[in-house]
Amino acid sequence: MRKVFNHLLSGYGALFFIFLYAPVLLLIAYSFNSNPVNVMIWKDFTFDWYINLFGGTTSLKDDSAYVESTDQLLAALRVSLTVAAFATVISTVLGTSVAVALARYRFKLQGFYRVLLMIPMVMPDIVLGIALLIFFVGVGVNLGVTSIVIGHCTFLTSYVFLVVSARLAGMNPLIESASADLGASEWQTFRRVTLPLILPGVIGGALLSFIISMDDLVITYFISGVNSTTLPVFIMSMIRRGVKPEINAIATMMLVVSVLIASAGIYFRSRKTDS
Amino acid sequence: MRSFTSQQKQLLLLLSPATLFLGIFFLGPLLIMAVYSFLEPGLYGGVEWNFYHWNYGRVLGWADGFYEEFDIVYLQILLRSAGLALVTVLVTLAFCYPVAFWISRMQSRWKSFCIFLIALPFFSSMIIRLYAWILILRDSGFANQILMSLGIISEPLDLMYSGTAVIIGMVYIFIPFMFLPVYSSVENLDPKLIKASQDLGATPFTTFRRVIFPMTLPGVVSGCILVFIPALGNFVVPAMLGGAKVVMIGNLVEQQFLAARNWPFGATLSMVMIVFMLLVVSVYLIRAMKNPQHS
Numbered sequence: 009m010r011k012v013f014n015h016l017l018s019g020y021g022a023l024f025f026i027f028l029y030a031p032v033l034l035l036i037a038y039s040f041n042s043n044p045v046n047v048m049i050w051k052d053f054t055f056d057w058y059i060n061l062f063g064g065t066t067s068l069k070d071d072s073a074y075v076e077s078t079d080q081l082l083a084a085l086r087v088s089l090t091v092a093a094f095a096t097v098i099s100t101v102l103g104t105s106v107a108v109a110l111a112r113y114r115f116k117l118q119g120f121y122r123v124l125l126m127i128p129m130v131m132p133d134i135v136l137g138i139a140l141l142i143f144f145v146g147v148g149v150n151l152g153v154t155s156i157v158i159g160h161c162t163f164l165t166s167y168v169f170l171v172v173s174a175r176l177a178g179m180n181p182l183i184e185s186a187s188a189d190l191g192a193s194e195w196q197t198f199r200r201v202t203l204p205l206i207l208p209g210v211i212g213g214a215l216l217s218f219i220i221s222m223d224d225l226v227i228t229y230f231i232s233g234v235n236s237t238t239l240p241v242f243i244m245s246m247i248r249r250g251v252k253p254e255i256n257a258i259a260t261m262m263l264v265v266s267v268l269i270a271s272a273g274i275y276f277r278s279r280k281t282d283s
Numbered sequence: 284m285r286s287f288t289s290q291q292k293q294l295l296l297l298l299s300p301a302t303l304f305l306g307i308f309f310l311g312p313l314l315i316m317a318v319y320s321f322l323e324p325g326l327y328g329g330v331e332w333n334f335y336h337w338n339y340g341r342v343l344g345w346a347d348g349f350y351e352e353f354d355i356v357y358l359q360i361l362l363r364s365a366g367l368a369l370v371t372v373l374v375t376l377a378f379c380y381p382v383a384f385w386i387s388r389m390q391s392r393w394k395s396f397c398i399f400l401i402a403l404p405f406f407s408s409m410i411i412r413l414y415a416w417i418l419i420l421r422d423s424g425f426a427n428q429i430l431m432s433l434g435i436i437s438e439p440l441d442l443m444y445s446g447t448a449v450i451i452g453m454v455y456i457f458i459p460f461m462f463l464p465v466y467s468s469v470e471n472l473d474p475k476l477i478k479a480s481q482d483l484g485a486t487p488f489t490t491f492r493r494v495i496f497p498m499t500l501p502g503v504v505s506g507c508i509l510v511f512i513p514a515l516g517n518f519v520v521p522a523m524l525g526g527a528k529v530v531m532i533g534n535l536v537e538q539q540f541l542a543a544r545n546w547p548f549g550a551t552l553s554m555v556m557i558v559f560m561l562l563v564v565s566v567y568l569i570r571a572m573k574n575p576q577h578s
Contacts, residue, residue, distance in 0.1 A: 021385040024378055025400065028458065031415035032407075034425060038418065048418055048425050102301040109297035113290065121298075124305060130508070132516025132560070134533045135316075135553050136309075138540055142319055142550065143312035162309040165301060194293065223408050225519060230540065240410050247414055247523065251421070259411040270406035274399060 032263060039256035057257035081258065084242035090153055091228075091238060092221040095160035100214045102161065103168025108202070111176040112184075128163035129170075133226035136163065141230045151233035159231045160221045167220060168213035175209025215273045219266065320550040330547055338551035357535070357552065361559060364531040367446060368514035371453040372507050375461040378454070379506065380499075383462065383469040398466070405459045413452050413523045420448050420524065444526035452520040457513065461506040468502025508564055515560055532556050 042054035061078060106125065110118055128136065140159045141151075149155055183205070187197040203210075225240040232241055239262075246255055323335035337351040346353035386397045404412060419425045420442040427439040442448060472495065480490040518533030525531070532552065539549030 017381060017385045021382050024382045025397075027378070027455075028401065028404065031419055031455070032404075032412065035411070035415040035418060048423060048428060098304075102304055105297040106301045109294055113294045113297075115294060124310075128309065130512055132513055132533070132556070134516050134518055134536055135557060136312075138536060138549060138553060139312035139316040140308070141540065142546060143308070143315055146315060158308050162305065165305065194289070219406050225410055240408060243408075243414075244410050244519070244523075247410070247417065251417065255414065256418075259408075259414055262408050262411055266407040267403065270403055273406075 035256060036260045036263065039253070039260040041253070041256075044253055057253045058261075061254060061257055080237075081239075081242065084237050084239045087153060087156075087232075087236050088222055088239040091156045091160060092218050094153075094157045095164055095221045096214050096217045098157070099161045099164035099217050100168050100210060103165040103170075103213060103217075104172050104206070104210050106165070107169050107172035107176055108206075111173060112181075112202075125166045125169045128166045133224075134230075137227040137230035140227065144231060151231055152236040155231045155233070156228055156236065156238065159227050160224060163227070164217040164221060167216050168210075171213035171216060172206060172209045175206050175212075179205055212273065215269070219269060223266075316550045317554060319547050320554045322547045324545045324547045335547065338548050339555075341548065342551060342555055357555075360530055360535055361532050361555065364515055364533070365559070365563070367449060367453070367529075367531065368511050368517075370450050371457060371514045372461075372510045374450065374454045375458055375510050376465070376503065376507065378458060379462040379465050380503070383466040386466065387469050387472075401462050402459055404456070409456050410519070410523075412456055413520060416448070416452050416455060416524060417443070420451070443524060444528045446525070446529050448524040449521050449529045449531075452524045453514050453517060456520070457510045460509040460513070464502045464506040464509065465499065466502070468499040472498055504567070508567070512560055512564070516556060 038048060038050070039057060040053050040055065041048075041050050042056060043049050043051035061081070103125075106121060110121055136159075140155070140162070144151060144155045184197055184201055187201045188194070192200065223240060224238075225244060228238050229241050229244070232238060237245075243255065243258065246252070319330065320338055321334055321336065323331040323333045324338075325331050337346055340346040341351045341353055342357045344353045344355075386394055389397065417424070421427075422439045422441070422443070424442070426442055427436070430436045431439065476494055476498070477490060480494045481487075485493065515531075516533050517531060518537050521529050521531045521534050522537075525534075533556075536549050536552050536556070539545050539552060543549075
């Protein structure tokens with residue numbers, strides 16, 4: 009009886025992972041399919057869609073290729089990277105400073121700040137997206153990289169805050185007292201003791217921000233201008249225009265990159281906690 | 284003027300950048316949106332600065348039929364979105380709850396590997412994960428091809444652009460949100476209590492109902508809320524997999540902003556959505572807190 013139950017549970021777990029990974033693996037496999045008309049009917053193995061994306065010449069006829077979007081694609085990637093870089097730096101500074109303030113000082117508004125930083129994470133994206141759109145248009149800020157960076161920072165700050173707070177909570181405050189007792193100034197204590205100790209949290213928060221910023225679709229969709237489309241928004245509009253083999257190739261490359269970043273992040277974290 | 288101590292100065296230095304930033308760019312826009320929902324839509328997509336409650340009337344039913352029409356469809360769409368979100372919550376829970384137990388019993392190396400696999404989609408692009416489902420569900424997609432080559436069907440099924448497709452898509456992208464809180468509550472179960480229940484003669488089912496489930500309830504509740512809220516307000520999944528057939532409240536809001544250009548009404552719809560969401564979540568939270576024993 010118990011054994012049957014355990015087998016059933018394992019089977020269920022296996023199904024769960026198939027559900028989770030089969031669609032994505034299928035997408036990756038079919039990005040090497042040479043059929044230009046129906047991307048899901050297998051013809052031959054080919055790298056052509058990848059070569060096409062990088063502007064290489066392939067055996068494909070011109071009409072089946074989708075090369076004209078390559079420049080737009082690279083432009084979108086550039087916007088995404090620019091936005092993510094700025095948004096990560098700003099939100100890391102903001103989130104870390106609030107986390108340190110809340111963990112190391114006692115003041116009346118603690119509860120207010122905790123709630124304030126929780127709201128962006130539990131609010132539907134679309135609400136923040138339209139609120140920011142109304143705001144930027146009302147104030148007269150042109151929609152573009154700046155508005156996207158600001159928009160991303162409003163919710164990324166919360167993620168950094170959360171990660172750094174967790175790190176601070178696991179830290180022994182006596183170490184800082186010891187540093188002060190040994191005659192270090194407050195700034196020295198912060199720079200030489202506190203900061204190195206919370207650094208893994210700060211880096212983890214920054215990495216998380218970068219990934220979320222690169223992936224954000226909904227908020228960016230509302231506040232990106234005509235000439236500042238980010239990669240996810242660009243891909244969504246591409247998908248809406250129809251399924252093309254190049255999308256599979258782009259998608260596969262993006263999946264590989266995100267797996268690499270996530271693995272690096274987790275490796276980095278586990279290494280830091282060991283030492 | 285009162286002079287600050289050095290502690291207060293540091294605190295001020297640490298807090299003021301984030302306070303200013305979030306005050307201006309987060310609370311400010313939300314407040315403006317709330318104000319907008321009470322303004323009159325201008326003729327050509329702008330806004331007139333008059334107090335105007337008919338926006339709410341259109342949704343909630345006090346329109347006079349002259350200035351603004353009341354249309355029950357908005358409430359229907361809100362309820363349908365809530366229904367789809369609820370089904371999404373139940374399906375993700377049905378997936379994640381048993382799997383959490385399965386993984387919690389593994390050896391620690393396998394355990395961390397499995398959790399890594401479940402958390403990984405969170406780090407990869409949502410739009411691409413949805414695109415994978417378009418490839419599977421569309422008329423000439425993978426599912427139809429398999430079914431046709433097996434001879435089960437002769438004509439492709441309409442799998443895309445249905446409520447089912449939207450639910451599949453939402454379950455797929457929200458699974459990590461449910462799994463992680465549920466798993467952490469399962470992982471923190473005290474095996475001694477389960478042993479005690481068994482020793483006292485409880486059947487496995489009673490042990491589950493009276494001991495295991497109540498103890499994992501906090502994780503279940505937070506998982507449900509974490510899935511319900513983004514599912515209710517979602518507009519990307521219905522836009523990609525629901526088409527014109529499955530319109531959710533998020534699509535309605537998007538249309539008001541980017542197509543109909545009636546911003547005050549769009550703001551109203553999203554205010555109604557937020558209030559509804561808060562009501563549902565608070566009812567749920569209060570119930571879960573009041574009687575954790577009765578499940």
